[in-house]
Each structure stands twice: as C-alpha cells, then as structure tokens.
Amino acid sequence: MLGLIKKDFLLIKANSKQMVIIFIVYLMLAFQGTFDATFIVPLIGIMLFISTFSYDDFNNWNSYAVTLPDGRRNVVRAKYIASIILTVILGAVALAISAGISYTKTNSINVDEIMSSLMGTMLSSVIIISLLYPSVFKFGATNGRIILFAVVFGAAGIGALIAQFVDMTSIINIINRLDNYSLIAIPIISVILLGISYLISNKIYQRKEF
Amino acid sequence: MENIIEIKNLKKKYDDKFELGKIDIAIQKGVIVGLIGENGAGKTTLIKSMLNIIKIDSGEIKIFGKDYKKEEKEIKEDIGVVLDNMFFPELLNAKDINNAMKDVYKNWDSELYFSYLKEFDLPDNKPLKSMSKGMRKKLEIATALAHKPKLLILDEPTSGLDPVVRNEVLDIFLKFIEDEEHSILLSTHITSDLEHIADEIIFIDKGKKVLQKSRDEIIDNYGILKCDIDYFSNIDKKDMVAYKKTKYAYEILVNDKEQASKKYHNCVIDKITLEDLMLLVIKGEKIC
Numbered sequence: 480m481l482g483l484i485k486k487d488f489l490l491i492k493a494n495s496k497q498m499v500i501i502f503i504v505y506l507m508l509a510f511q512g513t514f515d516a517t518f519i520v521p522l523i524g525i526m527l528f529i530s531t532f533s534y535d536d537f538n539n540w541n542s543y544a545v546t547l548p549d550g551r552r553n554v555v556r557a558k559y560i561a562s563i564i565l566t567v568i569l570g571a572v573a574l575a576i577s578a579g580i581s582y583t584k585t586n587s588i589n590v591d592e593i594m595s596s597l598m599g600t601m602l603s604s605v606i607i608i609s610l611l612y613p614s615v616f617k618f619g620a621t622n623g624r625i626i627l628f629a630v631v632f633g634a635a636g637i638g639a640l641i642a643q644f645v646d647m648t649s650i651i652n653i654i655n656r657l658d659n660y661s662l663i664a665i666p667i668i669s670v671i672l673l674g675i676s677y678l679i680s681n682k683i684y685q686r687k688e689f
Numbered sequence: 690m691e692n693i694i695e696i697k698n699l700k701k702k703y704d705d706k707f708e709l710g711k712i713d714i715a716i717q718k719g720v721i722v723g724l725i726g727e728n729g730a731g732k733t734t735l736i737k738s739m740l741n742i743i744k745i746d747s748g749e750i751k752i753f754g755k756d757y758k759k760e761e762k763e764i765k766e767d768i769g770v771v772l773d774n775m776f777f778p779e780l781l782n783a784k785d786i787n788n789a790m791k792d793v794y795k796n797w798d799s800e801l802y803f804s805y806l807k808e809f810d811l812p813d814n815k816p817l818k819s820m821s822k823g824m825r826k827k828l829e830i831a832t833a834l835a836h837k838p839k840l841l842i843l844d845e846p847t848s849g850l851d852p853v854v855r856n857e858v859l860d861i862f863l864k865f866i867e868d869e870e871h872s873i874l875l876s877t878h879i880t881s882d883l884e885h886i887a888d889e890i891i892f893i894d895k896g897k898k899v900l901q902k903s904r905d906e907i908i909d910n911y912g913i914l915k916c917d918i919d920y921f922s923n924i925d926k927k928d929m930v931a932y933k934k935t936k937y938a939y940e941i942l943v944n945d946k947e948q949a950s951k952k953y954h955n956c957v958i959d960k961i962t963l964e965d966l967m968l969l970v971i972k973g974e975k976i977c
Contacts, residue, residue, distance in 0.1 A: 482793035486778070489789060493780035493816065534778045543776035546740045547793050548765040688743040 480549055483557035484564070487531045491565070494534075498527055510580055517597040520573035521566050521604045528562045529611065532620035542689035555681045558612065559673060566604045570597060598665045605669040609676035616680045616687070692754070693718045693840055693872045694739070699748035701738055709734045709896040712748070716889070719869035721862060723883035723904075724876035725963060726893035727971055732876040733773055735893065736844050740770060752840070766795055769833030773844040773876075775825050779818035783811060783828055787835075794836035805831035809857070822849040830858060834865070841865065843875040847882055855879070859886050880963035884908070890963065892970070899970055912946030913965055915939070916956040924953065926976055933973035942969040 502523060509516040535541055544554045577593045610631070615623035694716040701709040709731045716722050724732050737743045739750055741757060750757040752764045777786060783806055791797045806813055809827040817825055826849050833841060841862070847855045863886055865871050877883060883890060883904065890907055892900040900907075916924065921932075921939045928949055930942040942965075943949040943958070950958050959965075 482789045482791070485792060486781070486785075486789040489785040490778050490780055493785070534780060538778045539772070539774045539776045540778055542737075542742050542772055542774070543770065545742055546765060546768070546770045546772075548762050548795075549793060550761055550765075686744070689737075 480553040480557050480560070483544065483547075483549060483554060484561045487528070487557065487561040488565075490531045490534055491527050494527065494530055498523065506576065509576065515596055516576040516580060517570075517573045517593060518600050520576065521569045521600050524565045524569035525562070525604050525607055528565055529615070529620070529624070531561075532558075532615050532623075536620045539689070541687075545689065551684050551687075552681055555616065555677065555684045559608070559677050559680075562608055562612075563673070566601065566608075570601055573597060573600070594662070598662065602665045602669065605672055609672040612676055613679040613683060616683045691718045692716060693752065694874065695749075695751040695754075696735075696739070697749040699735070699738060699750065700746045701734055701743065702746055703734075707731070707734075707896060709738070712893075712898050714891060714898065714901065716872065716874060718872055719866060720888040721866055721873040721875070721886050722889045722891060723880075723887035723963075724874060724891050724893065725880055725883065725967055726876075726899075727967070728878075730893045731896040732893055733844055734896075736772075736842055736874075736876060740768075740842060766836070767839040769836065769838035769841045769843075771826070771829045771833050771841075771843040771846045773848075775817075775822070775829070777817055777825070777829065777832075780816055782816050783813040783831075786828070786832060787813075790832060790835070797836045799835075801837070802831060802835035805834060808861075809854070823851060823854060826850055827854065827858070830861070834861070839871055841871075841873040841875070843873065845877055846875055847877060847879055855882065862886055880967065883963055892967065894971055907963070907966065908961065910945055910947075911961045911966060912943050912949065912958045913961055913969070914941040914943050914946075914949055914953060914956050914958050916941065916953070920955065928952065929976045931969045931973040931975045933969055940969065940973070942966065942973070 502520075505514060505519045505523065506516065508514045509519060535544075541554070545551050549557075574593060574597055577597070578588045578590075581588050581593065611623065611627050614627040614630075617623065618626050692715045694714065696712055696714040699709065699712040699714075707729070712731075712735065714735075724735065726732050734743065738745045739752065739757065741761060753767065755764055757764060781789075787799050787802050790802075791799055803813065806828070809824075809831060811820075811824055811828055811831070817828070820828070826846065830843075830846055833843070847858055850858060859882060862873055862875075866873060875883075875887075887904045889901065889903050891898060911930075914924070915938055917938050918934070921941075924939075924941060928941075928943055928945070930944050932939055932941040942961075946958050946961075949956075
C-alpha cells in the first residue's frame, strides 16, 4: 500500500508547480486578512488530492492498480490514508502560517482562535472527503463531483425548505454546544465519518469493473 | 507438464451485445502463448477476467494452481502485466515509477528496472506525457519485468512499436522463457510476431475459443487449398475447416494439407500464415 500512497504524492508533487502560484496568491490574501490561512491551506490540499482521481481516470490507472498485489481494498485505503496525511500536513502548515501572521500583526499568537478555526476547516475537509470519495469511486472523478454537488445542493434546498416549517433552534444549539468540545468532538466525528465513507467506497470499488 | 493457467467454463456477458462463452484453456509452464482474434473477439475480456479487472459470471480460473481470487495477492506478486491502454499517470517519470513500484512488489529490482530503461533507451526523468506511445509501451514492459515475475500477461504489448524495437522486445520475451520456468500469454494483432516467438496459439472469435494448437502444428498441417468454382463440389466437407469464395475461385482452409494434396492433386495448396487462418475463419464460412 505504501507504493500506492507514494504514487499519489508523486503525482501531487508533479502537479504542484501550478498550485504554488495559487498558494502564494492565497497566502498574500491571508496576510491581508481577506482569507484565513487555516481555512484555505487544507482546502488547497483537498483540491490537489482530488486531481489525483482525475489523473487516475484519465490514464486508466485503476485497471492497472487492481492487477497489483495490493488488491482493491488497499487501492481505496491508500487514497484515504494519503489524503488524511496531506490534510494533517497542510493543517500543520496552516497553523504555522496563521501563527506567523498573527504574531507579525499583533505581536502575540491567539492560539484558541487559530485552533478553533483550524478544527472547523479540518472537519470541513473530512466532510468533503467522506462525501466525495464514495461518489468519485462510483461515478469517476468528473461525474462523481457533479453528482455530489447536485446531491449536496439538493439536500441543502430540502433542508432550507424543512427549516421554514420546523423549528431548528434545538439542532443549532446542539451544534453550538459541540463547538465547546471541538478538540475532542471533531477528531471523533472525523474518524466516524471517514470510517463509514471508507467502508462504502471499498464496497463500491470491490464490485467495480475497469 | 504443470499447467500455469487453467480456465474452466469461463463465462462473461456484457449486456446483450457480447458474451465470452464457456472458455476452457490450459496453458503449460515454459511456453509463449499467443492470443489472436479480431477486435471485439474477447481477447481483452479474457485477459481482464484472469486479472480480476472485470468480474466473471461463472467459471473457474487458476493461476500457478491457485484460485485467482482466494490467493490473489500471492498470484499477482508473480505476474507482470501490460494492458492494451496506457495506464501510468502521465505526469510521472520513470524514476517516480521505480519509487512507487519498489514498495508495491516484494521482488522489485530497481537495478534490473534501470537496466531495462537503458536497454530500451528510455529517459528516467522525462514525464510520460512527453514520451511517444512506443516509449511508454517499452516503459510498461520494463515495469512488468522488473519484479522478476514467473508469468507475463500482455495485452497488445508490441502495438505502437517500430519493427526494430518490436524485435528487441520479442528477444526479451524469448530470453524470459529460456529457463522453462517462465511463461507468457500475449494477445496481439501483429500475428507475424507470434509466428516468430509463440509456442502455442489460442484463437478466439465472437467470444468463443475456435482453436488452441501449437504454432508448429498450425504452420505444418494447416494450408489453403485453392480450387475453381466448378471443382468446389468435389471437396469433401470433412476436409474443410472453413472456406471463402473469391471472384473466380474458392479458398479452403484445411487442417491436413498433406492428406489434402494427395486427395485433391488438381488443386494448389498454399502454406498458411496466422493472418490467413484468422481471415479465413472470420470472413469465411465455418464448417467445424
């Protein structure tokens, strides 16, 4: 499985030249205060990682990957592990950048604020991975993304419709209360979401033909 | 001799358009087997079934005497694969492939891999997207060989290669089976390649196995009997495998040219190539 993880990182490395420019632009915006670095850096990582699925599809990689000794399960596992590693690394980078910006501007580091913002972004990354990957494994990188957007916007629309008739205050209160325990709650929620997502993706991939 | 591949009653159906039906194949250790057939005949489907890239509807597949699903990991450590489509991400270069593959195969030999790159005159730091189709194919072949597999399963490995490189690759295949422990199954449209290297030929047409025989048996025994239209009725159907009517004559595929030449001494019997055999069976009327 290590070989498969390395292949994705090598792909990201090969593709990273264009992303460096985007990264610098966002970094400048983050420094100006337009964007929060804790928000943008991990999301750039997700964007980069999703491009590995596109390259896999475009180059028929999967038909070859399933002929390797690692087997189908490890192809899926490698994708999840590699994206988690990337998210964590970029989370740490984002943390360092935010701390640097905060120190440059105010001569002090607001750890609580940075951590809270970073945890929120990490959870967003986990939600994106958890929702997107099964869809991408099922429908391919291009269609998977389109279908997921349609489903998410559809669900948001239905949610908004329900909110007009049902009192959502209690749900919002629960979420707000969770926020107080984010350092514990977010990792737990992340593991659960990623676990469920992995199981679904694995089931899809086991049946897939290339 | 030990069978390296054993397929029994393999069935795979794609919608209503195509069906690979009841295929039985046994391939012995130490041979090169050529898989021939026109586009869409089922060659790639057969190869993909064996590699578990697609799911079969029914049947049994054993490789190295092991069940292809239950002992998939062990089997695949010893197989080198080249598929019909390019499959390496084009942003990577040959060095990247070595970096990843050394952690995929237990027996990956980086030194051997780079020696193949040198032999094939391939750059190790150029991204694949800037390589020609032939160069990428050679890289795939080098990758298939670098973990010292016992069996190579190759789908159109020589397509896109110029005759010089094709010969180099065929020589490497011949060297690969020299010790009689290794085997190769390869599908190709370039049937002349198989006339040079294959020990055995499997011919698939419309999802069915039409023939599995040694190359020598085909080349030595099969022939094309040519007779004029009036004489055709004198030919015993038992002596025909297939026939095709041309403007002024019949071309008849016979599987015992010596006997046919004695029996029909007024007719000409030509030597056969694998291409002739394919054309006559596919385009002609089949008798048996």
